[in-house]
Amino acid sequence: MTEPLLSVQNLSIAYRVGARDILAVSGASFDVPRGSIVGVVGESGCGKTTMARAVTRVIADNARISGGQMLFDGQDLAALSERAMNDLRWRDIAFVPQSAMNSLDPVYRVEYQLHEVLRGRGGLSKAAAQARAVELFEMVGIEASRLRDFPHQFSGGMRQRVAIALALALNPRLIVADEPVTALDVIVQRQILDQLRELQHKLGVSVILVTHDISVVAYICDRTVVMYAGQVVEDAQTGPLLTHPLHPYTMGLKNAFPDLQSAGSGILTPIAGAPPDLANPPTGCRFAARCPFAQDRCRQTPPVAQEPVPGHRVACHRADEAPALRALAARQETWGEMA
Amino acid sequence: MTDPTPLIDVTEARLHYRVGSAVSAMMGRPAVVKAVDGVSFTLNRGESVGLLGESGCGKTSMGRLLVKLEQATGGSVRFDGEEIATLSGPALRRFRARSQMIFQNPFDAVNPRYSIAKSMAEPLANAGIPKAEWRERIIAALDLVRLSNPAQYLDRYPHQLSGGQLQRVVMARALILQPDFVVADEPVSMLDVSVRAGVLNVFRDVRDRLGLTAIYISHDLALVRYVCERTIVMYLGRVMEDGRTEDIVHRPLHPYSQALVAAVPVPNADQSHAPLPIGRGAPDPRNPPSGCVFRDRCPKAHARCAAESPKLHRVEGRGVACHLFDT
Ligand SMILES: Nc1ncnc2c1ncn2[C@@H]1O[C@H](COP(=O)(O)OP(=O)(O)OP(=O)(O)O)[C@@H](O)[C@H]1O
Ligand code: SF4
Ligand SMILES: [Mg+2]
Numbered sequence: 004m005t006e007p008l009l010s011v012q013n014l015s016i017a018y019r020v021g022a023r024d025i026l027a028v029s030g031a032s033f034d035v036p037r038g039s040i041v042g043v044v045g046e047s048g049c050g051k052t053t054m055a056r057a058v059t060r061v062i063a064d065n066a067r068i069s070g071g072q073m074l075f076d077g078q079d080l081a082a083l084s085e086r087a088m089n090d091l092r093w094r095d096i097a098f099v100p101q102s103a104m105n106s107l108d109p110v111y112r113v114e115y116q117l118h119e120v121l122r123g124r125g126g127l128s129k130a131a132a133q134a135r136a137v138e139l140f141e142m143v144g145i146e147a148s149r150l151r152d153f154p155h156q157f158s159g160g161m162r163q164r165v166a167i168a169l170a171l172a173l174n175p176r177l178i179v180a181d182e183p184v185t186a187l188d189v190i191v192q193r194q195i196l197d198q199l200r201e202l203q204h205k206l207g208v209s210v211i212l213v214t215h216d217i218s219v220v221a222y223i224c225d226r227t228v229v230m231y232a233g234q235v236v237e238d239a240q241t242g243p244l245l246t247h248p249l250h251p252y253t254m255g256l257k258n259a260f261p262d263l264q265s266a267g268s269g270i271l272t273p274i275a276g277a278p279p280d281l282a283n284p285p286t287g288c289r290f291a292a293r294c295p296f297a298q299d300r301c302r303q304t305p306p307v308a309q310e311p312v313p314g315h316r317v318a319c320h321r322a323d324e325a326p327a328l329r330a331l332a333a334r335q336e337t338w339g340e341m342a
Numbered sequence: 343m344t345d346p347t348p349l350i351d352v353t354e355a356r357l358h359y360r361v362g363s364a365v366s367a368m369m370g371r372p373a374v375v376k377a378v379d380g381v382s383f384t385l386n387r388g389e390s391v392g393l394l395g396e397s398g399c400g401k402t403s404m405g406r407l408l409v410k411l412e413q414a415t416g417g418s419v420r421f422d423g424e425e426i427a428t429l430s431g432p433a434l435r436r437f438r439a440r441s442q443m444i445f446q447n448p449f450d451a452v453n454p455r456y457s458i459a460k461s462m463a464e465p466l467a468n469a470g471i472p473k474a475e476w477r478e479r480i481i482a483a484l485d486l487v488r489l490s491n492p493a494q495y496l497d498r499y500p501h502q503l504s505g506g507q508l509q510r511v512v513m514a515r516a517l518i519l520q521p522d523f524v525v526a527d528e529p530v531s532m533l534d535v536s537v538r539a540g541v542l543n544v545f546r547d548v549r550d551r552l553g554l555t556a557i558y559i560s561h562d563l564a565l566v567r568y569v570c571e572r573t574i575v576m577y578l579g580r581v582m583e584d585g586r587t588e589d590i591v592h593r594p595l596h597p598y599s600q601a602l603v604a605a606v607p608v609p610n611a612d613q614s615h616a617p618l619p620i621g622r623g624a625p626d627p628r629n630p631p632s633g634c635v636f637r638d639r640c641p642k643a644h645a646r647c648a649a650e651s652p653k654l655h656r657v658e659g660r661g662v663a664c665h666l667f668d669t
Contacts, residue, residue: 047534144622158624186531187397188561189605193618198606200402202617215535218607222615242611260609261564264593271539271568273375277504 006077008177008209009058009307014071016053016082018063020201023282027053029233030071032316035177040203040210042220042241044256045230045237051213052101054230055117055179058211059098060088066160075177091273093124097170101181101213106166113165114150115173124286125173139168143198160191164198171202181213196223232289233307233318239315249317249325254332272338284287286308288320293338296321296328348384349422349523349555350408355381357403359581361628375627377403379579382654387522390549390556392566392587394602395576398625401559405525408557409441410434432618439469442516444526448508452500452515459496459521462515469519483514486551487544506537510544517548524549525557530565538574542568557599563606567591575599578625580634585660595662597640634665642666 016028028050035041043051056062058073060080073080075096075123080088092098100106108116114136121132137147143164154162163183172180183199184192200223203210212224215236220227220241227244229237237250248254257270276293279285288306301320308318311325322327331337355380377400385391387641406412407419410426419426421437429437445451452461462480471479477496484492487510500508509529516524526545530538546569549556558569566573569589575583575590575598583596594600603621607613621639631638637647646665654661655668 046536160624189563189607190396190618190620191600191624193605193607194622197615197617216607217609221609222607222612222613229659245609245611256536257609259536261562261568262608262610263564263567263603263606264608264610265614269568273539273543274536275540 008037008076009035009211010072010074011035011054011058012072012074014054014057014073015069016050016057016062017069018053019065020282025281026284027059027066027233027281029284031073031230031233031235031236033228033235035209035211036226038203038207038209039225040200040212040223042224042227043211043213043230043328044215044217044220044227046215046256046278048281049230050233050281051215051230052181055181055211055213056098057177058177059092059096060085061092061098069147072289089241093120093175094173094263095175096177096179097173097175099166099170099180099183101177103187107162109154112151112153117169118171120154135172139171142171142202143168144194158191160187162194163187163191163195167195167199167202168340169257171206171208174206175208177209177211179213182215183212184219185214185216192219192221195216199223217245217256229256232284233281234289234318235316236290236319237315237317239312239317243315247325248329249311249315249322251296251321251328252290252320254329255293255338258332258335258338270335272335275339288318295331295339296324345357345387347423349387349389350385350422352384352408352417353382353403353420354417355407355414355419357400357407357412358415376400376579376630377406377627378414381576381579381581382417382428382585383574384524385546385555385557385582387555388553390554390558390570390571392563392570392573393557393559393576394561394563394566394573396561396625398578398627399576400579401576402527403579405443405527405557405559409443409523409525410437411443418601433434434468439465439519440521441523442519442521442525444513444516444529446522446528447532448505448512448534449500451512452508454500457499458503458511461500462511462518465515465519471519479518480514484511485515485516487511488547489514504537505533506541509533511542513541513548515544516646517552520552521554523555523557525559527559528561529558531560545569563591563602564608575602578627578630580635581654581661582636583660583662584654585658585662589658589660595657595660595667596664597642597666598636601639634663 012032014028014031018025027274028294040152045051068081117136118132121127121135136150140147145164184195194328224241227241228235237253255274257271279289287302287304291301306318306320308316311322355378359375359377361375369649395401407414444607463476466476481492489510530541560566561577570587572589574581577598583599594603601618604618618639632648633650634647634652651665652665654663658669
């Protein structure tokens with residue numbers, strides 16, 4: 004079973020706004036190996052949510068999958084009928100939306116919302132659903148006595164756990180979790196990540212975890228996909244990705260994060276500038292305008308993804324110079340004035 | 343900065359909010375939330391201190407108390423020698439100009455219908471600064487927070503700025519009257535990571551250039567460490583530990599600080615996944631445990647912790663409120 008559970012190939016998604024197409028995801032490829040947690044990182048607006056939602060096919064009305072495939076256990080999700088896709092949702096692929104914390108319906112007890120999925124989707128009997136709801140609450144570390152509470156009676160962290168319990172309800176094979184710990188305190192964040200990892204080990208479920216925080220992927224993800232302006236720029240095992248990044252954007256992202264393990268309080272270096280307009284992206288490398296290593300060829304031709312190290316893919320013209328670029332990227336002057 | 347007297351002197355400060363009805367009080371349900379409950383510390387001129395803790399620990403309430411957005415219900419807060427509770431008239435206006443707060447969400451901090459120039463002019467008008475000086479002062483303040491070509495922002499509206507730019511405008515507005523003291527409440531938590539570093543750098547830079555005394559509120563020790571040489575760890579309205587940030591990062595003494603330090607994720611795949619040394623649950627300020635408020639989540643709690651509230655013991659140059667350090 005070396006075949007990945009999910010293989011996204013050359014996926015493109017555009018939003019129609021007026022007469023313009025916003026190319027939110029362009030030619031993205033990555034795999035989710037069975038039983039692994041794959042992180043998707045990048046700054047706001049880079050297309051993380053769009054790509055993650057595409058996998059569940061819960062996309063906005065004005066969004067269109069304009070190309071590519073999403074092979075889930077061999078079948079292409081992009082080509083499935085809405086009906087067939089609907090059969091997969093919750094049972095095989097479950098979704099924890101961004102700010103899931105606020106996505107629970109405030110007027111219903113959480114028990115009712117769990118039952119909706121368990122009985123409505125899973126066809127469980129009332130008694131079976133009740134037993135399963137208790138089991139799910141225990142799994143995510145909430146006392147079963149609180150099943151009859153309303154969402155507002157839970158703290159943010161608990162609501163996030165409820166959202167995870169909902170996703171787990173029908174034993175899916177893939178959970179897509181969009182920023183599941185953003186906006187939570189460090190302690191709650193850590194407890195939820197630990198829970199997620201434990202469940203993943205125990206149940207063998209695979210997870211796509213969308214986050215803007217590379218500390219979160221460092222903590223929990225087996226592999227990490229780095230996105231920039233709608234494209235996957237780097238994709239590798241998390242360890243090598245963080246210690247030996249091949250893409251200048253990944254190198255820059257690392258510099259912008261405070262690291263409690265670093266010797267001094269260090270200096271954080273932002274990446275100056277802003278991502279390009281996705282309605283009209285540049286022709287060459289999309290990162291070129293902010294990349295301290297950009298050359299003429301970068302501005303002219305888009306870099307093609309390559310795999311210089313097995314299992315480590317990168318899309319950069321200068322990937323073969325990565326060791327030298329890493330040394331430069333570690334110096335603050337490289338990134339210019341504080342942006 | 344040669345004045346050796348502290349700028350801020352807080353003694354046994356309390357902020358108890360009254361909640362619930364008389365009936366619930368009669369039913370034995372607590373009718374107060376002790377957001378701040380007997381906090382003492384001093385802040386020297388030019389010092390930056392982080393207030394660290396989980397949501398609900400009272401750090402924002404403490405910050406609001408210090409700038410008199412909230413009135414203490416007990417204890418005392420002195421600013422430059424004066425008790426702020428009793429300030430009024432011109433003395434209060436002077437205090438308002440000298441102490442400022444920067445809020446978490448920059449989009450809440452300004453009126454969306456006001457241009458940047460108009461928002462920035464508000465504090466100048468309140469302080470009675472002659473109108474002729476406004477433009478120059480606004481531009482100088484925007485320049486201070488490193489917004490390049492500041493004049494371009496004057497006629498823009500908040501939604502026409504990025505989060506990072508707007509947070510800098512908010513910071514500029516807080517600095518425009520050249521305060522001595524600034525409380526920044528999670529000023530980067532709503533910002534995208536790629537711009538956070540820039541805003542933090544500006545904050546550090548401005549503070550150093552103006553010699554500001556500052557409080558930086560956060561739940562993330564990695565951020566606090568980047569900005570503050572000293573950290574006060576709070577839990578349920580009380581100080582748990584107060585000491586040099588580096589000491590707390592490398593050797594936290596209070597059991598709660600130990601959990602907070604262990605919880606900070608680092609951008610490094612090779613890190614400990616050991617369970618956090620803290621019990622589940624969230625602090626409930628309506629119903630704190632007896633004795634040490636941390637005891638129901640503390641892995642080292644013992645009989646004395648339920649019976650008696652620990653004092654802030656002096657240990658290795660810091661304060662630690664835990665019975666384990668009563669030697
Ligand atoms: N319904 C929509 N209509 C038009 N454009 C959209 C829509 N939803 C998202 N976009 C745009 O698509 C791009 C990608 O958005 P997406 O939400 O996928 O980013 P993200 O990486 O998840 O960002 P964040 O970290 O802020 O959640 C952005 O430019 C965004 O403005
Ligand atoms: S292709 Fe060029 S511009 Fe793009 S990341 Fe690589 S070096 Fe930088
Ligand atoms: Mg998103």
